[in-house]
Amino acid sequence: MADELKLYGLGISPFVCRVRIALYLKGIKYHFIIEDVRNKSADLIKYNPVHKKVPVLVHNRNPISESLVIIEYLDDVWKEAPILPQDAYRKAQDRFWAKFIDDKLIPALLNAIMSHGQEQAIEEAQEQLQFLENELKGNKFFGGDNINLVDISATFIAFWLGGAEEALGIKVLTKDKFPKLTEWCANYINCQAVKGILPPREKVVALFNF
Template identity: 65%
Template sequence: MMTDEVKLYGLWRSPFVCRVKIALNIKGIKYEFIEEDLDNKSAELLKYNPVYKKVPVLVHNGNPISESLVIIEYIDEVWKGVPILPQDAYEKAQARFWAKFINDTCIPALYKAIGSHGEEQDVVEANKQLQFLENELNVKGVVEEVLGIELANKDKFPKIIEWSDNYIKCQAVKDGLPPRETLLAFLKNLFGKV
């Protein structure tokens, strides 16, 4: 039986790369992680993702797949076992919708609030997007700790915080995230809080 060759091109601190690592971990897939320098992209990354030229890129038996949500769907379809996405077509469509909403709306709003070092209007917008998500669901993180700003709290976003707390407890998730202290040191350096 032929063994699958699986490589993941990424950046250790990218949340998009982390979500792919988590999917691979959930499925129990062995893979080689190739750390990319986004200021000096490798020839392989440019070859495998010539359109966007960014990470993550999963290469499975020589075939590249890019964009984290597309990669996760691919992983779920190729490797059976523990499903990542719902099996029901409607529920799968809903999961795709919310993943896209988070990607296209919530993450940019959070990045803007973080990038502005917590300027009030940017935090308000991030909170607005999180509130919408919270309402539909019937995080606190190291960025908040480094900058001393609060983007999400348990009183305002109890479902998101509960989901986040449960998510972090999963071993496949823990193994897919960068070490907390490494990320904390990186962010302190990035934001000049050393």
Template identity: 50%
Template sequence: MSGVKLLGVSGSPFSRRIEWALKIKGVEYEFIEEDLQNKSPLLLESNPIHKKIPVLFHNGKPIVESLVIIEYIDEAFEGPCILPKDPYERAIARFWSKFLDEKCLPAAWKALWSKGEEKDKEEAYEVFKVLNNELKDKKFFGGDKIGFVDIAANFIGFWIGIIEEATGIVLVTSEKFPHLCAWRDDYCSHVKENMPNREMLLGYFKARAEAASTATAPK
């Protein structure tokens, strides 16, 4: 097999999506840590449009955008399927992954870094309600096993809880979203060995929250 390399950031949910997909397929790879404050020539050359991680290199060719990379991994390597085989189910999986990236993540990020006012949380609550309803009869978005949508939802599964602790703004509770919380627990128990150090991330987000608080404090 030709060498596989992943250019990313170890604490990024988007990089971790790729690492988990590679693990499902049993693909060995080299991880190259990127400094987003001083972007490398490799990143700028391999992703000149967006200049973002992750970038997967296979056979010397770069593939960019995390969801696109996961589909590529699913098609390029042997092993368990990540996307459903049925064309309709594949389309549905793509729909939910798009919903997560375009609706859920921006709403959750905005709410988590707001001042905690309920009006700032409303959009996040609405998308979480949709996800909670989708999971009411399922263990995972993919059914009985982790699939494409579950990987796309890793920000909810792991990162949101850390940012909630860092900022003191709680969005996802078992009272409001029992099915989503049950999914989160199952998801984390399956992927815990492939997640970044929680204390490291918590320290990073606490420092960010403190800096934001200081910047907005009255002078």
């Protein structure tokens, strides 16, 4: 019996895109169900009653929520094209940086965006970005030559941040301060596994026109 795989989400969400990139990298077929976050479906509320948000992956009627949890689940079930390393220490490091991106970096970036580029908010975001800049260590991707969990976790930084900067006329991720991250962004969004999944740039820019 073939696996039944459904992904509840919407194309404009960077967190949904994370999961779709992981699915593409692994060559997993799935049914993408578009959600309206202003009018959430009964299925979404049933499958994710705690947060009532996307993404939600349903595998053979079993729901999994939260993008990073879903990606690790995919990596555990489908062993081809691993996203996390087998080495326990390296795996722990990748998990650490993915958590850092969600818990520290993205909130700092959103604060800078919501403040319309207030100087202190930008400085605080850049302080967090510097940690990620240092972690690249001259590699093409955080996974070396291949995309890994940290790269996928940083999808917001690679694409959505630039859209916000364009919409608001601010600059947080500058080439002079973050040359490695700037190059990483270009490499990442031009990967076949990524560029075919990202929403149109103009839609992301419009998202931040407030």
